[in-house]
C-alpha cells in the first residue's frame with residue numbers, strides 16, 4: 613500500500629469512529645427526549661407546574677440538540693441514525709411506564725442523563741484522538757448541558 617492510500621484509509625477509519633460515537637450520542641439523546649416528553653405529559657402531584665415546565669424546557673432543548681448532532685454526522689461524511697426502534701435499541705436506556713411518583717420520573721431521567729453523559733465523554737475523547745475539534749466542541753457543549761441538567765434534577769431529589 614502506498615503512503616497516500618494508507619493515509620486515506622486511516623482518515624476513513626477516523627471518520628467512521630467519529631460517526632459511530634456521534635450517532636451513539638444522537639440515539640441516547642433521542643431516547644432521553646422521548647422519556648422526558650413522556651414525563652412532561654404524565655407527571656402529577658403538588659409540584660406539577662414546576663416539573664411539567666422543566667421537562668418541557670428539557671425536551672425542547674434535546675430536540676434542537678439531536679438535529680445539531682445529526683447534521684454534524686452529515687458534515688463529516690457519515691449518515692445519521694434514525695427511526696424510533698433503532699434509536700431506542702441503540703440507546704439501551706431503560707423506559708418507564710406511567711403513572712410514577714414525581715421523584716421516580718426524576719430518578720429515571722437522572723439515570724438516562726448519566727448514561728448519555730458517559731457516551732458524550734467518550735465521543736469527546738474520540739474527537740480529541742482524531743483531531744476533530746468541531747465535534748469535540750459540540751460534545752463539550754452537550755456535556756456541559758447534561759451536567760447542568762443533572763445538577764438540577766438531583767437537587768429536586770434531595
Ligand SMILES: [Fe+2]
Pocket residue numbers: 652668
Ligand atoms: Fe406540552
